[in-house]
Amino acid sequence: MTAALELRGIRKSFGDFLVLNDADFTVEIGSVHALLGENGAGKSSLMNVAAGLYCPDAGSVNIDGVEIRLSGPRDAKAHRIGMVHQNFKLVKRFTVAENVLLANPRPSTRVGLTEIEALIRRHAETLGFEIDPRRQVSTLSVAEQQRAEIIKVLIAGARFLILDEPSAVLTDHEAERLLTTVREIAQAGAAVVLVTHKLSEVMRFADRVTVMRGGRTLAMLEPKSTSREDLTMLTVGTTIVAPRRSSRPARGSPRISVTGLECARDGRSMLAGTGFFVHSEEIYGIAGVGGNGQGELVEALMGVRLANAGTVAIRHEDGRTIDVTHASPAMRRDLGFAVIPADREALGLAGSLSVAENFAIGQIHDGRYGSWARVNRTKMRDDTATAVDAFDIHGVRSTLQRASLLSGGNAQKLVLAREFSRNPSIVIAHSPTRGLDVRACAAVHERVLAARAAGAAVLLISEDLDEILGLCDRVGVMTRGRIVAEFEAPIDRQMVGRAMVDHA
Amino acid sequence: MLDETVSRSPPSTARSTSGAYRLLQGRFRLEVRQQLPVWQRVGITAGAILFGLVICGLILVTAGVSASNLVEEFIIQILFDPQNLRAVLFQAAPLILVGLGASLAFRARFWNLGIEGQMIWGGIAAAATSIYHIGPDRLRLGLMTAAAILAAMLWVAIPASLKLTYRVNEIISTLLLNYIASYFLFHLLYGPWKDPGDSFPHSSQFATVERLPDIGPHLNIALPLAISLVALAWWLLHVSRAGLHLKFIHANASMAQVLGVPIKTATFMAVLLSGALSGLSGLVIVSGMEGRLTLGFYEGYGFSGILIAFLARNDPISATIVAFLVAMLFIAGQSLQIFYQIPFSMVELIQAIIVMCVAASEFFVRHRLHWHS
Numbered sequence: 118m119t120a121a122l123e124l125r126g127i128r129k130s131f132g133d134f135l136v137l138n139d140a141d142f143t144v145e146i147g148s149v150h151a152l153l154g155e156n157g158a159g160k161s162s163l164m165n166v167a168a169g170l171y172c173p174d175a176g177s178v179n180i181d182g183v184e185i186r187l188s189g190p191r192d193a194k195a196h197r198i199g200m201v202h203q204n205f206k207l208v209k210r211f212t213v214a215e216n217v218l219l220a221n222p223r224p225s226t227r228v229g230l231t232e233i234e235a236l237i238r239r240h241a242e243t244l245g246f247e248i249d250p251r252r253q254v255s256t257l258s259v260a261e262q263q264r265a266e267i268i269k270v271l272i273a274g275a276r277f278l279i280l281d282e283p284s285a286v287l288t289d290h291e292a293e294r295l296l297t298t299v300r301e302i303a304q305a306g307a308a309v310v311l312v313t314h315k316l317s318e319v320m321r322f323a324d325r326v327t328v329m330r331g332g333r334t335l336a337m338l339e340p341k342s343t344s345r346e347d348l349t350m351l352t353v354g355t356t357i358v359a360p361r362r363s364s365r366p367a368r369g370s371p372r373i374s375v376t377g378l379e380c381a382r383d384g385r386s387m388l389a390g391t392g393f394f395v396h397s398e399e400i401y402g403i404a405g406v407g408g409n410g411q412g413e414l415v416e417a418l419m420g421v422r423l424a425n426a427g428t429v430a431i432r433h434e435d436g437r438t439i440d441v442t443h444a445s446p447a448m449r450r451d452l453g454f455a456v457i458p459a460d461r462e463a464l465g466l467a468g469s470l471s472v473a474e475n476f477a478i479g480q481i482h483d484g485r486y487g488s489w490a491r492v493n494r495t496k497m498r499d500d501t502a503t504a505v506d507a508f509d510i511h512g513v514r515s516t517l518q519r520a521s522l523l524s525g526g527n528a529q530k531l532v533l534a535r536e537f538s539r540n541p542s543i544v545i546a547h548s549p550t551r552g553l554d555v556r557a558c559a560a561v562h563e564r565v566l567a568a569r570a571a572g573a574a575v576l577l578i579s580e581d582l583d584e585i586l587g588l589c590d591r592v593g594v595m596t597r598g599r600i601v602a603e604f605e606a607p608i609d610r611q612m613v614g615r616a617m618v619d620h621a
Numbered sequence: 622m623l624d625e626t627v628s629r630s631p632p633s634t635a636r637s638t639s640g641a642y643r644l645l646q647g648r649f650r651l652e653v654r655q656q657l658p659v660w661q662r663v664g665i666t667a668g669a670i671l672f673g674l675v676i677c678g679l680i681l682v683t684a685g686v687s688a689s690n691l692v693e694e695f696i697i698q699i700l701f702d703p704q705n706l707r708a709v710l711f712q713a714a715p716l717i718l719v720g721l722g723a724s725l726a727f728r729a730r731f732w733n734l735g736i737e738g739q740m741i742w743g744g745i746a747a748a749a750t751s752i753y754h755i756g757p758d759r760l761r762l763g764l765m766t767a768a769a770i771l772a773a774m775l776w777v778a779i780p781a782s783l784k785l786t787y788r789v790n791e792i793i794s795t796l797l798l799n800y801i802a803s804y805f806l807f808h809l810l811y812g813p814w815k816d817p818g819d820s821f822p823h824s825s826q827f828a829t830v831e832r833l834p835d836i837g838p839h840l841n842i843a844l845p846l847a848i849s850l851v852a853l854a855w856w857l858l859h860v861s862r863a864g865l866h867l868k869f870i871h872a873n874a875s876m877a878q879v880l881g882v883p884i885k886t887a888t889f890m891a892v893l894l895s896g897a898l899s900g901l902s903g904l905v906i907v908s909g910m911e912g913r914l915t916l917g918f919y920e921g922y923g924f925s926g927i928l929i930a931f932l933a934r935n936d937p938i939s940a941t942i943v944a945f946l947v948a949m950l951f952i953a954g955q956s957l958q959i960f961y962q963i964p965f966s967m968v969e970l971i972q973a974i975i976v977m978c979v980a981a982s983e984f985f986v987r988h989r990l991h992w993h994s
Contacts, residue, residue, distance in 0.1 A: 421875075421879060446879055449881075451881075458879065465876065470872045479880060481865060482881060489861060489862045490860075492862055
């Protein structure tokens with residue numbers, strides 16, 4: 118029998134909420150085993166049990182048929198189980214080597230550091246990673262931080278390597294590279310668990326796949342002998358039809374035009390003459406590798422970052438052209454702006470406040486919820502309840518419940534409900550489906566398309582090429598703070614990809 | 622090729638968890654609470670206060686107060702002696718005001734540690750109005766009040782605008798401005814404003830028209846004034862639109878900014894109001910209690926205000942209740958000082974112990990312990 122890590126009959130609940138219900142999972146040395154499921158299916162929870170972070174209420178963890186007790190990550194490490202979390206566990210101000218040393222203590226820090234640096238270099242070489250052990254983590258890109266995490270876990274001696282949504286933060290190209298490396302690691306004598314909600318990764322890189330839904334493991338299959346449709350059915354429960362873009366509507370006139378926008382952050386130029394325009398009834402996509410000025414562009418358009426040069430102008434409903442370069446966020450909202458920010462926790466919602474408050478704050482300035490002297494809370498709650506139904510937001514037991522209790526997809530739907538109930542004329546959506554499952558993605562896309570149909574000019578900034586290609590009428594490729602190429606639908610994926618790489 | 626690298630460096634088997642920890646771990650299990658009913662939260666806080674009081678009692682007993690006298694001094698004397706009750710009601714008004722002031726600023730995430738400095742300026746402005754006989758007698762008290770509020774608002778406007786324009790940390794600026802204010806007060810009281818009558822470092826006594834009038838045998842006007850301001854603050858925070866804005870600024874300022882909440886205006890106004898309440902508190906002490914500008918009239922109120930806001934979770938009505946309790950503590954502290962020669966700093970020690978206990982009890986608000994048999 119081959120060596121294996123085996124989880125049997127795992128059950129785990131938080132309070133009254135059962136997250137894992139009799140879950141079984143086995144991964145064998147030498148294979149890449151995908152754990153597939155929607156958000157909230159219990160994938161990460163199950164793997165947190167394997168990594169010793171959660172103590173299961175029932176069930177057992179076995180290695181090679183022998184039951185082991187994990188009372189913490191330290192125990193898991195002793196049994197050579199290592200996990201790379203979705204949110205990296207790195208000290209930003211430490212160097213790569215210092216981080217690895219922190220996780221793998223040596224008797225002498227100074228001697229240990231030299232030893233670790235050598236180890237990192239050796240690992241990097243065998244894995245084909247480029248990484249400087251002396252670089253400070255905060256200066257590394259997300260992909261580089263991930264490599265540091267993987268090396269950290271390997272140096273700890275991991276034989277069972279768990280990667281939680283490793284491609285979520287990577288571009289197409291980076292993800293491809295990483296998963297190829299992961300296959301090599303497995304073939305060299307390790308067991309790799311690939312936690313993911315992306316079907317294509319499972320089909321291409323996994324030897325086996327276990328499907329999870331609602332805290333249960335439903336089936337273990339071989340992707341080679343399974344069809345995509347069957348896997349989707351298992352994961353989602355029903356088949357979901359991705360919303361399709363209708364054919365191009367009659368094009369309106371430019372609604373918003375950005376010209377020569379320049380912006381710097383910490384002395385570094387992030388926007389260097391960005392320029393584009395978006396028509397009414399049009400979705401304009403901005404594709405590109407993250408960190409090329411997308412964040413700054415969105416901030417400048419939201420009105421929270423000052424542009425050093427350039428203009429943002431919009432055409433108002435009455436035909437006037439209004440310069441909004443220096444307009445405050447409140448003025449922009451009055452002019453019909455709606456924003457779906459990429460970082461939902463930081464910019465989309467106030468988690469400690471109620472669902473109703475988070476919904477109503479978007480329209481409180483219009484006087485819809487009473488004058489300055491009195492906020493009409495009854496109306497706030499009624500409107501919120503209507504929107505919760507209309508936007509199909511689940512998990513709202515009361516509109517007074519804290520927004521942070523909503524799951525990712527439902528929290529995003531709440532943001533959509535707030536932004537789209539106002540019938541905006543300009544929509545700025547930044548990675549609106551990041552971290553969402555298939556079902557929530559479809560809901561977001563449907564809303565974006567509906568806004569277009571209602572006449573809005575939609576700007577969609579995303580690193581997910583599938584999303585851009587599926588939704589946009591025109592696409593601009595952003596590199597180093599400029600739009601370097603533009604394409605009209607139908608768009609050739611290869612050409613967009615090439616434009617992203619050529620100008621980098 | 623990778624087998625070698627993967628299997629290298631043997632896994633560490635060292636355990637750093639101490640024996641005691643594991644022993645405890647065997648006995649009970651720690652869980653994160655999802656949510657907590659209000660009554661349980663109140664119960665936990667009350668338990669923490671009680672625990673703190675027991676510690677304080679032990680300290681007082683070691684300091685020479687006999688255990689039987691403790692109850693006598695703190696409860697019987699305070700609540701059933703009309704003289705002391707009057708003193709508590711007197712004392713409560715300025716404490717309510719500083720508690721409200723601190724709550725308002727904290728709601729805007731502005732750490733106003735300069736309450737005492739703002740009180741000093743309130744006192745100085747009120748005294749100046751009295752000393753220079755500004756305005757007719759009829760309007761004098763009103764002018765003193767207005768001057769106290771205005772001066773305190775101007776004083777707090779300095780750190781507020783420094784923070785909002787240059788991001789200067791208000792914890793440091795408000796704290797340091799206290800020293801400037803207090804040394805200026807010393808300068809006035811040892812210098813130009815020294816009482817010519819007795820040459821002590823305090824201003825000459827205010828005229829009767831310059832003192833807050835009594836409205837009953839146990840009450841002067843300060844307490845009803847403070848209570849009506851509590852109602853106003855409650856309206857501001859829980860009913861008005863500005864209150865909702867402040868909630869968002871407190872919960873997530875960057876999100877509030879994106880959604881068009883006027884962060885700077887709302888914060889600035891909240892901080893100005895906080896200063897105004899502190900200034901008013903200064904007036905209440907100077908004109909209502911001391912009857913003149915004295916050297917240390919503000920001492921202890923800054924910390925008490927922060928304590929009241931903290932224990933009341935920045936809620937005006939809870940702040941009123943806490944302020945009454947602190948007022949009782951103040952009065953008890955005074956009698957301890959007189960009868961047992963225990964320094965007044967003991968009152969601050971008691972306050973500090975209770976704050977620490979309540980802060981520590983937050984652990985039980987967030988976690989639950991499960992005992993195994």
